[in-house]
Amino acid sequence: MLATNIHDAKTHFSKLIERVGEGEEIIIAKAGKPVAKLVPYKEAQAPKRKPGAWKGKIWMSPDFDQPDAELEALFYEGSIEPAP
Secondary structure, X not given: OEEEEHHHHHHOHHHHHHHHHOOOOEEEEEXXXXXXXXXXXXXXXXXXXXXXXXXXXXXXXXXXXXXXXHHXXXXXXXXXXXXX
């Protein structure tokens, strides 16, 4: 792992980026104290999904998608009949 100061990092930034691209990590220091770390970028991978993980843990009413006359009356004039 390479350590460099801010002035050298600014001067040789392109070269440092090339080295980081090859997998090296670089510490940037100010007055001898580390303040930043250049590391290779890695795509975040979404965790693999496991089908059926929620089976038996949730419940949905059989009529969840049926219109509610009381609720419709709040938004519409009268109830709306479902399409045949």
